[in-house]
Amino acid sequence: MLSTxxxxxxxxxxxxxxxxxxIIFPAFSIGLASYLAVLEGLWLATGRQVFLDLFKYWIKIxxxxxxxxxxxxxxxxxxxxxxxxxxxxxxxxxxxxxxxYEVLSAFFLxxxxxxxxxxxxxxxxxxxxxLATLAVAFGTFFSAFWILSxxxxxxTPQGHGVNExxxxxxxxxxxxxxxxxxxYRLVHMVLAAYLTxxxxxxxxxxxxxxxxxLSTLSQSSEGARTMFSMAMWMAAIVAPIQxxxxxxxxxxxxxxxxxxxxxxxxxxxxxxxxxxxxLFGLPxxxxxxxxxxxxxxxxxxxxLKHSLNAPLKGLDTVPRENWPPVPVVFWSxxxxxxxxxxxxxxxxxxxxxxxxxxxxEWPALHGFALAMGPAGFVAVLAGWITTEVGRQPFTxxxxxxxxxxASPLSAPAVGASLMAFVVIYFxxxxxxxxxxxxxxxxxxxxGEHGVETGVPIRTAGITPAPAHDPDRTLQPAE
Amino acid sequence: xxxxxxxTVVWAFVIAFxxxxxxxxxxxxxxxxxxxxxxxxxxxxxxxMNSVAPVWDxxxxxxxxxxGGLFAAFPLAYAIIMPALYAPIIAMLLGLxxxxxxxxxxxxxxxxxxxxxxxxxxxxxxxxxxQGIALGALLQGIKVDGRAYGGGWWDWLSPFSxxxxxxxxxxxxxLGSTWLVMRTEGPLQDRARSLSLWLxxxxxxxxxxxxxxxxxxxxxxxxxxxxxxxxxxxxxxxxLVAIAGFLFxxxxxxxxDRAPFLIALGLFLLCFVGLGISIFPDxxxxxxxxxxxxxxxxxxxxxxxxxxxLIPLILAYTAYSYWVFRGKVDSSGYH
Numbered sequence: 001m002l003s004t005x006x007x008x009x010x011x012x013x014x015x016x017x018x019x020x021x022x023i024i025f026p027a028f029s030i031g032l033a034s035y036l037a038v039l040e041g042l043w044l045a046t047g048r049q050v051f052l053d054l055f056k057y058w059i060k061i062x063x064x065x066x067x068x069x070x071x072x073x074x075x076x077x078x079x080x081x082x083x084x085x086x087x088x089x090x091x092x093x094x095x096x097x098x099x100x101y102e103v104l105s106a107f108f109l110x111x112x113x114x115x116x117x118x119x120x121x122x123x124x125x126x127x128x129x130x131l132a133t134l135a136v137a138f139g140t141f142f143s144a145f146w147i148l149s150x151x152x153x154x155x156t157p158q159g160h161g162v163n164e165x166x167x168x169x170x171x172x173x174x175x176x177x178x179x180x181x182x183x184y185r186l187v188h189m190v191l192a193a194y195l196t197x198x199x200x201x202x203x204x205x206x207x208x209x210x211x212x213x214l215s216t217l218s219q220s221s222e223g224a225r226t227m228f229s230m231a232m233w234m235a236a237i238v239a240p241i242q243x244x245x246x247x248x249x250x251x252x253x254x255x256x257x258x259x260x261x262x263x264x265x266x267x268x269x270x271x272x273x274x275x276x277x278x279l280f281g282l283p284x285x286x287x288x289x290x291x292x293x294x295x296x297x298x299x300x301x302x303x304l305k306h307s308l309n310a311p312l313k314g315l316d317t318v319p320r321e322n323w324p325p326v327p328v329v330f331w332s333x334x335x336x337x338x339x340x341x342x343x344x345x346x347x348x349x350x351x352x353x354x355x356x357x358x359x360x361e362w363p364a365l366h367g368f369a370l371a372m373g374p375a376g377f378v379a380v381l382a383g384w385i386t387t388e389v390g391r392q393p394f395t396x397x398x399x400x401x402x403x404x405x406a407s408p409l410s411a412p413a414v415g416a417s418l419m420a421f422v423v424i425y426f427x428x429x430x431x432x433x434x435x436x437x438x439x440x441x442x443x444x445x446x447g448e449h450g451v452e453t454g455v456p457i458r459t460a461g462i463t464p465a466p467a468h469d470p471d472r473t474l475q476p477a478e
Numbered sequence: 479x480x481x482x483x484x485x486t487v488v489w490a491f492v493i494a495f496x497x498x499x500x501x502x503x504x505x506x507x508x509x510x511x512x513x514x515x516x517x518x519x520x521x522x523x524x525x526x527m528n529s530v531a532p533v534w535d536x537x538x539x540x541x542x543x544x545x546g547g548l549f550a551a552f553p554l555a556y557a558i559i560m561p562a563l564y565a566p567i568i569a570m571l572l573g574l575x576x577x578x579x580x581x582x583x584x585x586x587x588x589x590x591x592x593x594x595x596x597x598x599x600x601x602x603x604x605x606x607x608x609q610g611i612a613l614g615a616l617l618q619g620i621k622v623d624g625r626a627y628g629g630g631w632w633d634w635l636s637p638f639s640x641x642x643x644x645x646x647x648x649x650x651x652x653l654g655s656t657w658l659v660m661r662t663e664g665p666l667q668d669r670a671r672s673l674s675l676w677l678x679x680x681x682x683x684x685x686x687x688x689x690x691x692x693x694x695x696x697x698x699x700x701x702x703x704x705x706x707x708x709x710x711x712x713x714x715x716x717x718l719v720a721i722a723g724f725l726f727x728x729x730x731x732x733x734x735d736r737a738p739f740l741i742a743l744g745l746f747l748l749c750f751v752g753l754g755i756s757i758f759p760d761x762x763x764x765x766x767x768x769x770x771x772x773x774x775x776x777x778x779x780x781x782x783x784x785x786x787x788l789i790p791l792i793l794a795y796t797a798y799s800y801w802v803f804r805g806k807v808d809s810s811g812y813h
Contacts, residue, residue, distance in 0.1 A: 064582045070535055071578035075571045077542050080549065081560025082567050088560070089625055092553020093773040097781040100550040103543045104788040111539045112795045115532030116802055123802050165625065167553070169774045407561040408623075413631040417568045424572055428579055435586040 008406050010414040011083045014421060016388075018075050020381055021425050025069030027380045030144055030190065031197025032062050033137040035230075036117075040130050049446060050222045056450040057223065058201075061439050063118055063451050068432045070111070072425075077103075083414065087395050087405035094160050094168045094176060095150050102146035110139035118451045144190055152182035155387070155397050156256045168396070180256055184249040185387075191242045192383065194234060195343060196376025202231030202346075203373025204440045206366035211443070213363065223444030225360050228369070232359065236347035243340055247303070253387075254304055257397060259318045260390030263329035265300055266290040267314040274298035275312035280334070283327045288315065290330075324392045332385040339379035346372050485778040489551040490761070490768045492785060496547055498750050500540035502743055507534045509654020511577050511602025512647060513673060514595060522666050523595065529661040529807045531581055536796055538574065550781055554625060554771040555761040561627040562620040563612045563634055570608035576601030603647065610646030614639030614688075617756065618695050622765045638691055645684030649746065652677040656739035663806050674730055674738055681742075682723050685749060689716065692756060698764065699756050715752050722748065 036058055043051035077099070080088045116124060116132040124132070159175025160168045170176055205228030212220035254261045262268075266278040268288045277299035281290035301310040315323055346368060353359045391397055395405040507530040517523045530537075548556045560567060580598035584591045611634060618638050621629035655677055658670035693700040703712050722744050729737035757763045761771050772778070 064586065067535075067579055067582045070538070071575040074538065074542060074574055074578075077545050078560065078567055078571060081545070081556045082564050083561075085557040085561045085626060088549060089553050089557035092549050092556060093777040096546070096550030096553055096556075096773065097777050100543070100546045100781050101784055103539065103546045104784055104792065107539045107542055108536065108788075108792040108796075111536035112792065112799055114535050115799050119532045120802055163774070167774075170776045170780065173776075173780050407564075408626050408628075409561055409564060410631060413564055417564070420568065420572060424575060428575055431583060431587075432579060435583060438586070 006411040007409055007414050008403060010411060010418055011406050011409070012402065014414060014418040015079060015083060017418070018072065018079060018421055018425070020384070021429060022069070022072040022076055023380060023384060024377055025065050025072060026140070026143070027193045027196050027377065028200065029062060029065050029069050030140040030193035031195075032058060032065065033133075033140045034194065035197055035201065036062060037130075037133045037137040038230075040126075040133050044126060044130055050226050053223050053444050053446055053448040054227055056448040057439075057444040059118065059450055061436050064432055064436050064439075066110075066114065068429055072429070075421075083407050083409070084395070084405050085407040087400065090167050090400060090405075091154075091396060092167070094170050095153065097170075098146050098150045098153075098177065102143055102150075106139045106141075106143035106146065109142065110136050113139070121450060141190070144193070145186060148186045148189055149177050149179070149182050152185045153179045154395060155179075155185075155391055156181040157396050157399060168399075181249075181252055184245070184252045187245050188242070188249045188383075191238055191245055192376065192380050195238050195242055196380055198231045198234035198238065199343065199346075199369075199372050199374075199376045201227050202235060202369045203371075205229075205231055206369035207440070208443045209360060209366050210363060210370065220360055221443055221445075223446075223448075227444070228366075229354075229359060232347070232350035232354070232369070235343060236351050239340070239343040239347045243344060246337075246340065251304060253390075257390065258313065259315065259322060260324060260329065260387070261304070262313070262315045262318070263324045263326045263390055264333040264386060265304075265312075266293070266326065266330050267300070267312060268326075269316055270312070270314040271301070272311040274309040275300040275304075275314075277303065281330075283330045285323070285326050322393065324390050329386055329390045332382040332389070336379050336382035336386060339375045339382065342372060342375060343379075485775060485782065486551075486768050486772040487759075488782065489547075489772070489778055490759070492782075492789075493544060493547045493551060494750075494754065496540055496543040498747070500537070500544055501746055501750070503533070503537035503540060505650045505746065506530070506653040506657035506739075507537055508577075508602045508606050509650040509652065509657065511598050511654075512606060512651045513654050513658075513670075514599045514602075516673060517666070517669070519592070519595070522669075525662055525666055525807055526658060527581070527584070527598075529658065532803045533799060534578075534581060536799065538578070551773055551778060552761050552768065552771040553773060555766060555768075557625070558620065558622055558627050558762050558766065559616065562629060563615055564631055566608040566612040566615065566634055570605045570612070573601040573604030573606075573608060577605065602650075606647050606650050607643040610643030611635075611639045613646070613753075614642030617642070617692060617699075617763060619764050620762055622762065638695065641684070641691065642688055645681070645688055648677055648680040648684050649749075652681045652742050653739070653746070656742045660736050660739045661805075661807055671730060671733075675727075678723070678726050678730070678738075678742070681745065682719070685719060685745070689752065696764065702755055712755055715748055715755070719745065719748050 036055055039051050039055040039058070042048070043055060113132040113135040116129065117136050120132065121129050153176060156179045157168070158179050159170065159172040161171050163169045205224050205226075208224035209220050209228055212224060250261065250264075263283075265275070266281060266283050267275055268283075268290065274297070276295040276297045278290055278293050278295045281293035281295070283290050298308045301312055302308050304310075304312065315326070349365055349368065350359065353362050353365050359365075393402050394400060395402050510526050510530055514523060514526070517526055545556075548559075576597040578601075580594045580601065584594035584598065587594065614636070615634035618636055620627065621633065652674060655670045655673040659667055659674060662670065693703055702708060722741055726738060726741045726745070729741060759768050760766065761768045
């Protein structure tokens with residue numbers, strides 16, 4: 001009994017660890033692929049060199065982030081089978097086809113055009129190259145569409161039956177794909193990816209604005225200004241929309257997974273006459289109360305029910321064996337919301353600076369934007385922890401318990417693989433992050449190189465060999 | 479029309495196609511990783527790397543389709559096979575991580591390029607060995623208990639699975655060396671040519687030993703290969719392997735650029751057909767048939783509708799991508 005519990009816990013840690021590492025890269029590359037498409041489109045439309053320079057600057061970073069996303073994603077596609085085989089057997093008929101659609105419509109599209117996007121500018125010309133960039137950007141979106149449909153079905157399953165072998169079987173595909181939490185989750189996650197990327201781009205722009213200020217340059221570089229301005233527009237526009245989307249997602253969760261919202265809010269007790277909003281406190285799962293709670297009366301009812309005195313049920317209406325781990329959900333939710341508020345503040349300050357014509361001359365704003373560089377990743381991870389830990393103790397909410405989902409593996413096997421994942425992920429991906437930071441530390445230059453060095457790939461018969469180059473023979477020997 | 483089709487069989491062929499597409503495409507780029515230590519640091523290695531850099535990511539996606547397709551069409555098989563092959567699958571994934579990031583990292587960090595070259599080779603070797611071992615372990619039989627894997631976590635390890643793993647190492651190495659013969663020129667091509675010669679010998683030897691050992695494993699392999707009248711058909715496979723081997727050495731001797739790679743692919747196709755003869759219609763050999771493991775019909779139809787449009791589309795733009803980067807490569811190309 002003890003050993004099966006250990007193996008289950010280890011498998012959960014392994015899945016959580018590998019998926020948390022993985023989500024960082026797509027969260028960045030979904031936004032960055034779209035940003036690259038916008039930059040290239042603007043370059044084609046206006047012919048301004050700065051857009052091409054920025055495109056070439058960010059595509060080098062994209063190449064590294066994308067490679068890390070691919071290899072960490074490959075792990076995910078096999079881990080359902082290796083570690084969650086009972087889950088795979090039972091949900092395969094419903095979730096397998098959705099994931100297969102992700103592979104067919106998204107992964108191949110991204111991978112098939114990535115080569116052209118990274119290396120093919122000189123071979124296919126700017127217009128076809130732009131199409132390749134668009135294909136990659138759409139691929140990242142399709143990928144988000146399908147995998148979030150899968151994930152949402154695990155939270156709000158519908159459109160299925162159960163066969164004699166105990167498998168979930170599809171009855172209505174439309175209902176399965178567009179399950180109740182999917183539209184909210186999709187919007188919330190795609191906006192999160194855009195915000196995350198905008199904050200990274202903004203931080204890099206801010207860093208170079210700050211550096212240019214300290215240098216002898218009479219004016220900051222055009223590349224740094226352009227990326228900073230674009231990023232701040234995104235933050236100013238998307239952050240408030242995201243908070244609105246998050247609120248709607250929360251209300252949807254209240255309808256379908258009330259226990260998760262109770263954990264997020266720290267509501268152990270029911271409040272028939274308006275529930276307080278607990279700002280901070282120490283949730284005590286054992287005792288079923290929040291210690292040292294700092295709370296605003298009735299505000300939670302206002303937020304969730306749009307009425308001060310609306311009754312809200314607490315975890316006392318849910319059997320204890322169905323409680324999610326309240327402290328984790330409670331805190332991760334607050335971290336996510338806190339980050340969201342800071343993003344809103346950054347966007348508002350940038351609008352203020354812009355109105356006063358000081359967007360590029362306000363070091364305090366640049367310092368704030370720089371500090372907010374990683375905020376998107378923190379918010380994404382905290383948000384995922386909130387929603388996934390909040391789904392516990394189920395894998396398919398209300399229908400399949402996590403404890404009944406795992407593979408029949410012994411603890412040493414899972415422990416060994418977990419160790420290997422932790423060591424290798426930290427080693428490999430921290431190197432990747434260092435390489436990305438090194439690229440970001442360099443300023444975007446006029447005439448920036450892309451991934452290719454600018455030398456066309458020499459294919460037989462296209463590029464003349466140097467010895468046959470007429471210009472070269474006229475030049476004196478060096 | 480679709481009502482009369484046995485979609486389970488259709489799906490078995492779709493997944494077999496995905497797996498074979500993976501072997502065809504990722505085989506040569508894993509092979510280049512395996513052969514990396516035999517190439518000189520500098521232009522030779524850079525050229526070899528450049529010849530696969532624009533396409534490796536797409537190549538690896540077929541592996542995701544193989545796994546994802548199995549999950550969708552044969553969830554029970556996916557649920558039994560993955561835990562049974564736990565250690566080799568995890569090792570393969572970790573190997574693929576190292577070699578995947580090495581494509582980018584070795585260009586970004588010239589000071590540690592030697593380290594990332596070792597990672598590229600190590601990752602490729604581990605991933606290949608793991609794939610071969612997984613295949614061997616699948617062939618030698620997996621313990622099944624109800625709807626789950628019923629064995630221990632070292633069951634996959636046996637002389638037979640090691641033999642298949644090493645054999646695949648030679649096989650992918652051969653695909654890599656013949657790919658370089660096709661895509662490069664000068665000293666690198668000469669070196670690839672001489673490597674191809676002994677790799678082809680080793681691969682044929684491995685094919686011979688694995689084929690000789692397989693009928694003696696537990697299961698119905700003997701029956702499927704040697705019972706009349708099957709034997710009239712199955713006997714053609716080793717015959718064709720012998721002919722392909724002969725043609726290969728002939729092509730190599732004549733200095734052909736493309737033929738060695740294409741014939742090497744032909745050898746893999748024959749092995750794959752042989753594998754099909756051995757296990758069809760089982761998906762977990764000797765334990766679970768494709769019909770027992772299949773998803774309900776509505777799952778099969780739902781994904782087949784998309785697959786029948788998307789797979790041809792994927793093949794078309796994959797071909798386009800290969801066409802863009804066609805011809806001989808050199809070290810100055812990308813990056």
